[in-house]
Amino acid sequence: xxxxxxxxxxxxxxxxxxxxxxxxxxxxxxxxxxxxxxxxxxxxxxxxxxxxxxxxxxxxxxxxxxxxxxxxxxxxx
Numbered sequence: 001x002x003x004x005x006x007x008x009x010x011x012x013x014x015x016x017x018x019x020x021x022x023x024x025x026x027x028x029x030x031x032x033x034x035x036x037x038x039x040x041x042x043x044x045x046x047x048x049x050x051x052x053x054x055x056x057x058x059x060x061x062x063x064x065x066x067x068x069x070x071x072x073x074x075x076x077x
Contacts, residue, residue: 006033 002021007014008028014036017026025032057071 005036007036008033 004017004019006026010029054071058068061068
């Protein structure tokens with residue numbers, strides 16, 4: 001879950017919350033708090049390095065004439 005900063009417009013308090021993206025804002029002083037955006041959102045996505053091994057295993061299966069099958073993690077490591 002991502003970490004968000006929320007501020008209350010009535011009392012001015014700012015707090016950090018771990019909330020799902022679709023969750024409603026927390027309530028403070030009887031009103032919903034406003035989410036703060038710092039402008040420094042960093043998203044690093046990519047496949048783990050072992051994903052490339054799955055393709056190698058499938059290629060070896062095809063070369064042996066085997067039907068491609070699910071590759072359990074125990075065969076990858």
